[in-house]
Amino acid sequence: MSGPVPSAxxxxxxxxxxxxxxxxxxxxxxxxxxxxxxxxxxxxxxxxAGGAIGWRxxxxxxxxxxxxxxxALGRGHASxxxxxxxEIAVRERIHEAILARGPLxxxxxxxxxxxxxxxxxxxxxxxxxxxxxxxxxGELIAAVTTPLVVVxVVxVVxxxxxxxxxxxxxxxxxxxxxxxxxxxxxxxAGYQAQxxxxxxxxxxxxxxxxxxxxxxxxxxxxxxxxxxxxxHRRATMRLLAGNQVVLLVTDVAFYGALIGAGTAVAxxxxxxxxxxxxTAIALVLISLLLTEPIGVVGRFFYIAMAGRAxxxxxxxxxxxxxxxxxxxxxxxxxxxxxxxxxxxxAGYGDGPAVLDGVDLRVGHGEMVALVGPSGVGKSTxxxxxxxxxxxxxxxxxxxxPGGGPARAVLVPQRAWLFTGTVxxxxxxxxxxxxxxRMWWALRQAHLAEEVEAMPGGLDARVGEEGLTLSGGxxxxxxxxxxxxxxxxxxxxxxxxxxxxxxxxxxxxDTLRRLRGTRTILVATHSAAVMEVADRxxxxxxxxxxxx
Ligand SMILES: Nc1ncnc2c1ncn2[C@@H]1O[C@H](COP(=O)(O)OP(=O)(O)OP(=O)(O)O)[C@@H](O)[C@H]1O
Numbered sequence: 001m002s003g004p005v006p007s008a009x010x011x012x013x014x015x016x017x018x019x020x021x022x023x024x025x026x027x028x029x030x031x032x033x034x035x036x037x038x039x040x041x042x043x044x045x046x047x048x049a050g051g052a053i054g055w056r057x058x059x060x061x062x063x064x065x066x067x068x069x070x071x072a073l074g075r076g077h078a079s080x081x082x083x084x085x086x087e088i089a090v091r092e093r094i095h096e097a098i099l100a101r102g103p104l105x106x107x108x109x110x111x112x113x114x115x116x117x118x119x120x121x122x123x124x125x126x127x128x129x130x131x132x133x134x135x136x137x138g139e140l141i142a143a144v145t146t147p148l149v150v151v152x153v154v155x156v157v158x159x160x161x162x163x164x165x166x167x168x169x170x171x172x173x174x175x176x177x178x179x180x181x182x183x184x185x186x187x188x189a190g191y192q193a194q195x196x197x198x199x200x201x202x203x204x205x206x207x208x209x210x211x212x213x214x215x216x217x218x219x220x221x222x223x224x225x226x227x228x229x230x231x232h233r234r235a236t237m238r239l240l241a242g243n244q245v246v247l248l249v250t251d252v253a254f255y256g257a258l259i260g261a262g263t264a265v266a267x268x269x270x271x272x273x274x275x276x277x278x279t280a281i282a283l284v285l286i287s288l289l290l291t292e293p294i295g296v297v298g299r300f301f302y303i304a305m306a307g308r309a310x311x312x313x314x315x316x317x318x319x320x321x322x323x324x325x326x327x328x329x330x331x332x333x334x335x336x337x338x339x340x341x342x343x344x345x346a347g348y349g350d351g352p353a354v355l356d357g358v359d360l361r362v363g364h365g366e367m368v369a370l371v372g373p374s375g376v377g378k379s380t381x382x383x384x385x386x387x388x389x390x391x392x393x394x395x396x397x398x399x400x401p402g403g404g405p406a407r408a409v410l411v412p413q414r415a416w417l418f419t420g421t422v423x424x425x426x427x428x429x430x431x432x433x434x435x436x437r438m439w440w441a442l443r444q445a446h447l448a449e450e451v452e453a454m455p456g457g458l459d460a461r462v463g464e465e466g467l468t469l470s471g472g473x474x475x476x477x478x479x480x481x482x483x484x485x486x487x488x489x490x491x492x493x494x495x496x497x498x499x500x501x502x503x504x505x506x507x508x509d510t511l512r513r514l515r516g517t518r519t520i521l522v523a524t525h526s527a528a529v530m531e532v533a534d535r536x537x538x539x540x541x542x543x544x545x546x547x
Contacts, residue, residue, distance in 0.1 A: 013089045018082025019138040022075050026142020027149045029071025034153040034286055036064030041282030048277060057278075075142065079135040086134030087126050090314060094122035095431065123420050125310040132307020136299065143296040147173075150289045158279050162269045169261040170290060173254065198225075198232045254294045262287020337399065338364045338406060338489055338519035339385065344394035346377075346384050353392065354380045360537065364401045367511070367520040369530045372539035378523035379413065381539065382491045385521065386410035400488050406519075409487035413494045414471075415478030422451055423458040425477060430484040437484065444513070445480035446506035447473060472503020479510060490514070492522040496529060508532055 042057030147170040155163035202225065266283035269275045275283070339362040347353040354377040362368050370378045383389040384396055385408055398406040409429075426438045433441075438458055442448040450473060454460035462469055462477075469477065475495060482490060495511075496504040504526070511532045514520060522529060530536050 013086045013133055015082045015086045015089075015134045018078045018085060018134060019141070021078035022082065022138025023142045023145070025071045025074035025078055026139065026146065027071070029068045029075060030142075030146040030149045030289055030292070031153050032064045032067025032069070032071055033289055034064065034150055035060045035157070036068060037282040037285040038153075038157055038279070039064055040285065041276070041278030041280075043278070044281055045276045045278035075139065079138055082133075082138060083130045083135035085130075087130035090126040090129045091122050094126060094314060095428065121310070121313055123424075125313055128303075128306045128310035129314060130307075132304050132311070136303045136307070140296050140300065140304070143292045146292040147290045150286055154283065154286060158283065159269055159275050161274065162265050162283060165265045165268075166262065166287070166290065169258060169265075173258070173293065176253070198228050251294075255291055258290045258294075259284070259287050262290065337361045337397075338366070338401075339521065340395070340397040340399075341381075341384075342395045344381075344384060344396060345392045346380055346389055347392065348380075348389075355384070355391075357394070358539070362519055362521065362535075364399075364519055365516050366535065367515050367522065367533045369533035369536045370521060370523045370539055371525065371530065371536055374525075376539045378539055379493050382410055382493050382521065382523055385489070385491055398489055406488035407485065408489035408491055409482045409485045410491040411475075411478045411482045411493065411495060413497055415474045421456070421459045421461055422454070422477065425462065426458075426481050426484055429481040430486075433484055438480075441480040441483045442477075444483050445476040445510055447476040447480055470500060470503070472499035472506075475499050476503060476507060476510075479507065483514075487518070489519045489521070492520065492524075494523055494525070496524065496526050504528070 039057050039059070039061030042060055043053065046053045046057055147166075151163045151167045151170065154166060263284050266275070266280040266287075269283075270277060270280035339360065341358050341360040344355055344358040345353050346355040358381065360368075370381065372378055380389065384391050385398065387408070388410070398408055400406040423435075423438060426441065427433055430437070435458060439448055442451050451457060451460065475498075479492075479495065482492075492511075495507050499507070508526075508528050511520070511522070511529065515532065515534070520533075522533065524530060
């Protein structure tokens with residue numbers, strides 16, 4: 001994923017209520033624990049005084065425990081619900097972006113991620129963003145502000161002067177954390193610079209490998225890379241050592257300082273006769289709660305950093321999708337032919353024209369095989385028809401059988417298989433598809449039996465984290481996905497190109513059965529596919545060949 005990160009706004013997620021609820025529940029839980037500790041203090045005072053225990057101590061303890069438990073449960077629930085809501089929202093936004101750039105299309109935007117990385121962003125990335133924005137943010141705010149709640153409870157229920165002293169200690173914590181982060185940043189920056197240098201040198205060497213070999217410089221270059229790798233290893237070790245120091249210092253210094261300060265305040269106030277022994281012990285226990293923000297700092301590095309990085313990619317992805325919409329869709333024709341190309345000129349960027357004045361007319365329900373030598377522009381023509389590549393000149397018209405604009409869908413040469421389930425992969429094309437419809441599409445593509453045999457069936461996990469489908473199965477899954485769109489025009493780019501013989505036979509049989517049901521353009525080198533087609537058009541000469 002390259003290109004500058006745009007200053008597009010962060011995706012608005014409907015989790016404000018969840019975050020707020022998590023924060024409030026966190027506060028309630030902290031206040032409950034304070035009351036519970038003060039109750040314990042009250043009990044200690046009653047026991048040491050030798051009098052009746054009374055209601056105050058047990059009452060505070062009971063109320064405190066109830067509040068703490070309710071708060072903890074509420075916080076857990078709010079975080080869980082927030083995370084789930086955020087994940088769905090992020091995924092929907094990314095799915096919109098995927099659909100906007102053509103779910104089955106070969107996507108080569110000038111900027112922004114390709115479809116495959118968009119989809120892994122929609123799975124793993126969405127989970128990271130959700131864990132951060134929906135789940136962790138509320139807990140973070142609650143934890144960071146807990147000391148203030150603790151101080152407030154101490155001020156109201158125990159001793160305002162002790163509360164003021166604790167407040168001063170709490171205020172010093174962010175300053176010290178900031179100082180440590182600055183120290184740490186220097187070693188992180190050094191590591192990143194080293195990392196970039198190494199990556200650049202590797203890339204340069206691979207790109208220039210041929211030249212290096214011709215010049216007899218490969219050995220020298222490899223020694224240089226070895227030295228650079230060693231420097232990188234040392235930088236990594238320095239970073240890890242720095243990390244350990246930060247963790248150690250955080251633990252020892254902060255826990256020690258906060259609990260020590262709490263104990264000192266309690267002792268001083270008790271010695272001055274301002275608070276009882278029980279309240280002093282309660283203050284020591286309460287000072288444990290002041291360490292709450294430190295507990296989240298470690299998780300902050302993992303959850304928030306990963307979540308924020310994924311969030312930047314999501315913003316980038318969504319912004320990229322906006323650019324894709326800028327390619328105008330093919331015009332609607334008069335309805336007489338499904339596809340009409342007249343004088344189409346197309347190419348990539350500022351490069352030469354790949355298609356130079358192509359004319360083609362395809363009737364409704366006709367199956368046309370596009371043939372021609374490799375590189376002649378068959379895939380390019382399909383990209384133009386799919387609305388992925390705007391023609392430089394000429395007209396492209398797609399008509400639905402009854403007139404009006406037609407929908408075209410492209411199955412690329414190598415089907416992307418997204419990390420997720422079979423159903424998830426199918427629903428990229430039709431988010432509302434029910435199981436029956438998905439099985440229908442799988443049967444059409446001759447994949448139903450194989451999916452049935454997979455653990456979980458439609459819920460079988462495929463892609464990087466699950467089953468790896470064969471090239472042929474992936475191609476048939478992509479075909480099933482295309483059929484789910486109910487597009488009028490099906491564009492198939494080399495559907496039998498890189499697959500096993502059995503899959504090839506199954507796909508050809510699918511094509512045979514689809515013939516006449518919709519308009520199909522299939523770019524191919526396969527004689528068997530040409531055999532199935534109604535017509536064969538050779539692209540080089542833009543003329544029909546005899547069959
Ligand atoms: N994204 C791209 N950017 C720049 N040039 C491209 C791009 N895609 C294809 N080309 C070039 O356009 C020309 C036509 O490629 P295209 O993939 O359309 O040919 P094809 O007939 O489908 O080939 P094959 O039979 O090998 O699939 C080739 O010279 C190719 O290098």
